[in-house]
Amino acid sequence: xxxxxxxxxxxxxxxxxxxxxxxxxxxxxxxxxxxxxxxxxxxxxxxxxxxxxxxxxxxxxxxxxxxxxxxxxxxxxxxxxxxxxxxxxxxxxxxxxxxxxxxxxxxxxxxxxxxxxxxxxxxxxxxxxxxxxxxxxxxxxxxxxxxxxxxxxxxxxxxxxxxxxxxxxxxxxxxxxxxxxxxxxxxxxxxxxxxxxxxxxxxxxxxxxxxxxxxxxxxxxxxxxxxxxxxxxxxxxxxxxxxxxxxxxxxxxxxxxxxxxxxxxxxxxxxxxxxxxxxxxxxxxxxxxxxxxxxxxxxxxxxxxxxxxxxxxxxxxxxxxxxxxxxxxxxxxxxxxxxxxxxxxxxxxxxxxxxxxxxxxxxxxxxxxxxxxxxxxxxxxxxxxxxxxxxxxxxxxxxxxxxxxxxxxxxxxxxxxxxxxxxxxxxxxxx
Amino acid sequence: xxxxxxxxxxxxxxxxxxxxxxxxxxxxxxxxxxxxxxxxxxxxxxxxxxxxxxxxxxxxxxxxxxxxxxxxxxxxxxxxxxxxxxxxxxxxxxxxxxxxxxxxxxxxxxxxxxxxxxxxxxxxxxxxxxxxxxxxxxxxxxx
Numbered sequence: 001x002x003x004x005x006x007x008x009x010x011x012x013x014x015x016x017x018x019x020x021x022x023x024x025x026x027x028x029x030x031x032x033x034x035x036x037x038x039x040x041x042x043x044x045x046x047x048x049x050x051x052x053x054x055x056x057x058x059x060x061x062x063x064x065x066x067x068x069x070x071x072x073x074x075x076x077x078x079x080x081x082x083x084x085x086x087x088x089x090x091x092x093x094x095x096x097x098x099x100x101x102x103x104x105x106x107x108x109x110x111x112x113x114x115x116x117x118x119x120x121x122x123x124x125x126x127x128x129x130x131x132x133x134x135x136x137x138x139x140x141x142x143x144x145x146x147x148x149x150x151x152x153x154x155x156x157x158x159x160x161x162x163x164x165x166x167x168x169x170x171x172x173x174x175x176x177x178x179x180x181x182x183x184x185x186x187x188x189x190x191x192x193x194x195x196x197x198x199x200x201x202x203x204x205x206x207x208x209x210x211x212x213x214x215x216x217x218x219x220x221x222x223x224x225x226x227x228x229x230x231x232x233x234x235x236x237x238x239x240x241x242x243x244x245x246x247x248x249x250x251x252x253x254x255x256x257x258x259x260x261x262x263x264x265x266x267x268x269x270x271x272x273x274x275x276x277x278x279x280x281x282x283x284x285x286x287x288x289x290x291x292x293x294x295x296x297x298x299x300x301x302x303x304x305x306x307x308x309x310x311x312x313x314x315x316x317x318x319x320x321x322x323x324x325x326x327x328x329x330x331x332x333x334x335x336x337x338x339x340x341x342x343x344x345x346x347x348x349x350x351x352x353x354x355x356x357x358x359x360x361x362x363x364x365x366x367x368x369x370x371x372x373x374x375x376x377x378x379x380x381x382x383x384x385x386x387x388x389x390x391x392x393x394x395x396x397x398x399x400x401x402x403x404x405x406x407x408x409x410x411x412x413x414x415x416x417x418x419x420x421x422x423x424x425x426x427x428x429x430x431x
Numbered sequence: 432x433x434x435x436x437x438x439x440x441x442x443x444x445x446x447x448x449x450x451x452x453x454x455x456x457x458x459x460x461x462x463x464x465x466x467x468x469x470x471x472x473x474x475x476x477x478x479x480x481x482x483x484x485x486x487x488x489x490x491x492x493x494x495x496x497x498x499x500x501x502x503x504x505x506x507x508x509x510x511x512x513x514x515x516x517x518x519x520x521x522x523x524x525x526x527x528x529x530x531x532x533x534x535x536x537x538x539x540x541x542x543x544x545x546x547x548x549x550x551x552x553x554x555x556x557x558x559x560x561x562x563x564x565x566x567x568x569x570x571x572x573x574x
Contacts, residue, residue, distance in 0.1 A: 371438055
């Protein structure tokens with residue numbers, strides 16, 4: 001079994017053991033044990049909802065720190081298109097790109113540029129596959145890929161295998177640098193992804209051992225934001241020019257990736273709970289005419305990433321006004337009819353399926369456990385208060401049967417029992 | 432529970448809330464995953480059960496869904512006190528539907544409900560009396 005490496009973790013000193021993350025976790029991966037939150041790595045999908053909602057900032061994401069970037073290398077910035085929506089009064093993306101150069105990057109390769117290529121490859125892939133396996137599901141959001149791998153095994157063959165923009169951007173950026181600077185050796189070139197979310201850190205960390213990872217650093221967008229603010233100078237004419245079009249810039253908002261495919265039969269869902277509902281519906285054959293499904297774990301799309309600074313809806317509007325003055329598309333792939341899509345582009349593979357929810361490998365034992373869960377569940381108050389450390393009474397019943405907690409952890413039940421005892425005592429005195 | 436007694440799960444299918452149709456099948460799906468049944472079997476059950484739930488909501492103002500699980504067989508019983516099915520053979524034909532227009536305009540009532548339930552189950556029994564109600568029993572056998 002391959003061990004999945006996470007990017008979201010707990011700062012135990014800051015955690016007060018409140019129930020906020022418990023309730024917000026869309027896969028019920030969190031429990032409160034001994035007054036601190038614990039994340040079950042088998043269920044966590046690195047969506048970052050706990051980081052978003054923790055009132056004590058006790059959840060952290062494992063980003064590379066700005067100061068850890070090796071300045072002796074040829075550093076290439078890979079800015080996610082959501083970055084362009086973070087700044088007020090930005091009317092030309094070139095100012096932002098110049099700001100990145102002034103921060104010390106040697107080159108820039110926009111993620112939006114790669115996204116335009118991914119759009120073309122995806123369209124070609126869907127055309128070659130025909131409708132029999134439709135709807136095809138986008139694999140640009142790593143949270144979605146992990147969620148499907150864990151919970152929707154029958155949808156695995158619907159996942160678009162085209163490399164996500166981050167991978168293609170890293171690959172092409174490195175190739176370009178080596179071509180333009182023949183004196184550079186591959187180990188001298190380092191790519192730095194500027195990320196709106198922790199899931200991209202997980203994506204880098206979980207690159208299979210036999211596959212090359214083209215992204216060397218992942219830095220947080222909020223970290224870069226303040227550094228960029230002081231560097232962006234509107235009086236200076238930028239020396240760099242954006243290589244992306246409006247199509248690539250549409251990706252960070254929910255629906256952008258899908259509409260770029262020029263296929264009307266698409267659906268775009270955002271927010272993990274909504275995604276789960278849509279995946280359940282697709283699995284039940286609910287949307288027969290659908291060709292493409294775009295899914296983003298964050299509300300509103302990548303502009304809603306937990307590491308962004310700006311409200312996602314405002315970011316979306318800003319990107320839209322930037323798009324107005326951009327060429328529709330600047331990067332195209334045209335494959336001849338019947339020409340296969342290059343192997344090196346089709347790199348996405350679903351993770352190994354092993355039901356993380358499985359009670360026991362032995363079927364008879366899992367039946368006994370399920371029966372016990374049903375019995376215990378009926379003893380619980382159904383308030384889903386979270387005081388026992390589990391998100392719902394049902395989850396508590398499961399934890400009890402798995403031997404991870406005790407029925408007595410239910411304070412509501414204890415209180416009822418105490419009341420009953422007091423009543424009995426009272427009766428005793430009367431007689 | 433003795434070894435041979437099936438696990439029993441009961442769900443009320445709410446006939447007044449159209450959007451809640453399908454909730455029971457999602458819960459059953461999770462339970463079956465927890466017990467380690469094969470994903471393909473789980474999918475068959477959830478599709479067939481979903482169709483049954485929708486039918487109960489459209490035609491019968493809801494009803495009861497009962498699921499009995501043993502390692503050898505999963506049985507889904509859907510019981511309603513709706514109008515009953517006049518001609519079961521006709522209802523089994525693909526594309527035949529008595530769903531009202533407002534339901535069809537929502538994309539349901541395509542006449543695939545019963546045919547899909549038959550297609551995805553290993554055994555389908557329909558017991559329907561006009562004016563009294565319908566009970567549908569589906570059996571699913573792990574491969």
